[in-house]
Amino acid sequence: MKFVETPLKGAYLIHLEKREDERGFFARAFCVNEFEAHGLNPAIVQINNSLSKDKGTLRGMHYQLAPKAEVKMVRCIKGALYDVILDLRIDSETFGQSFGQELSAENRTMMYVPEGFAHGFITLEEDTEAFYLSTGFYAPEYERGVRYNDPKFNIQWPATPVVVSEKDLNHPDFNEDYHLK
Ligand SMILES: Cc1cn([C@H]2C[C@H](O)[C@@H](COP(=O)(O)OP(=O)(O)O[C@H]3O[C@@H](C)C(=O)[C@@H](O)[C@H]3O)O2)c(=O)[nH]c1=O
Numbered sequence: 628m629k630f631v632e633t634p635l636k637g638a639y640l641i642h643l644e645k646r647e648d649e650r651g652f653f654a655r656a657f658c659v660n661e662f663e664a665h666g667l668n669p670a671i672v673q674i675n676n677s678l679s680k681d682k683g684t685l686r687g688m689h690y691q692l693a694p695k696a697e698v699k700m701v702r703c704i705k706g707a708l709y710d711v712i713l714d715l716r717i718d719s720e721t722f723g724q725s726f727g728q729e730l731s732a733e734n735r736t737m738m739y740v741p742e743g744f745a746h747g748f749i750t751l752e753e754d755t756e757a758f759y760l761s762t763g764f765y766a767p768e769y770e771r772g773v774r775y776n777d778p779k780f781n782i783q784w785p786a787t788p789v790v791v792s793e794k795d796l797n798h799p800d801f802n803e804d805y806h807l808k
Pocket residue numbers: 675677686687688689690699746747748764765792794
């Protein structure tokens with residue numbers, strides 16, 4: 628695997644290193660030893676899979692507060708999506724900055740989302756499936772969301788969302804008391 632740190636410290640793009648032959652290729656998609664060698668948390672406890680039927684479906688920006696904060700490792704296994712992470716680490720030099728990357732079944736790239744980040748995506752094709760590994764169990768009482776169009780963050784989406792859940796449309800404007808405590 629090839630680990631490339633994003634402009635947001637601690638967040639990585641992880642690319643497959645393909646060993647190709649006449650059959651196709653072989654590649655490691657996850658390895659505890661390699662993750663630990665890069666200082667990344669490999670302690671997966673949950674694997675999630677979502678299907679978005681319509682192109683332009685936006686899910687996000689989601690995270691769980693401490694002590695239920697979690698790392699997510701996101702891949703797209705069908706179709707394509709634009710994946711976005713938002714740094715909500717209050718002491719971070721890049722607090723409030725976001726980073727986006729296309730993840731697709733074709734490029735097989737994984738986004739490593741550290742604790743303290745919100746995460747979301749918009750699908751770029753119909754019938755797109757996200758598949759992601761998580762180091763935390765689902766804990767709805769610790770779940771928080773930043774609205775995808777919160778004026779404080781001005782996240783640059785590559786397309787206008789077509790489908791957004793009621794929950795995601797109604798996340799309140801960012802305020803520290805709700806979003807960080
Ligand atoms: C996240 C989650 C949801 N659920 C339930 C709650 C609800 O009934 C249903 C759908 O949940 P949501 O609407 O939150 O699904 P969704 O909007 O797809 O939520 C996901 O969005 C992306 C961007 C992420 O980063 C994920 O961590 C997760 O928050 O599934 C679980 O049972 N376990 C889980 O881990």
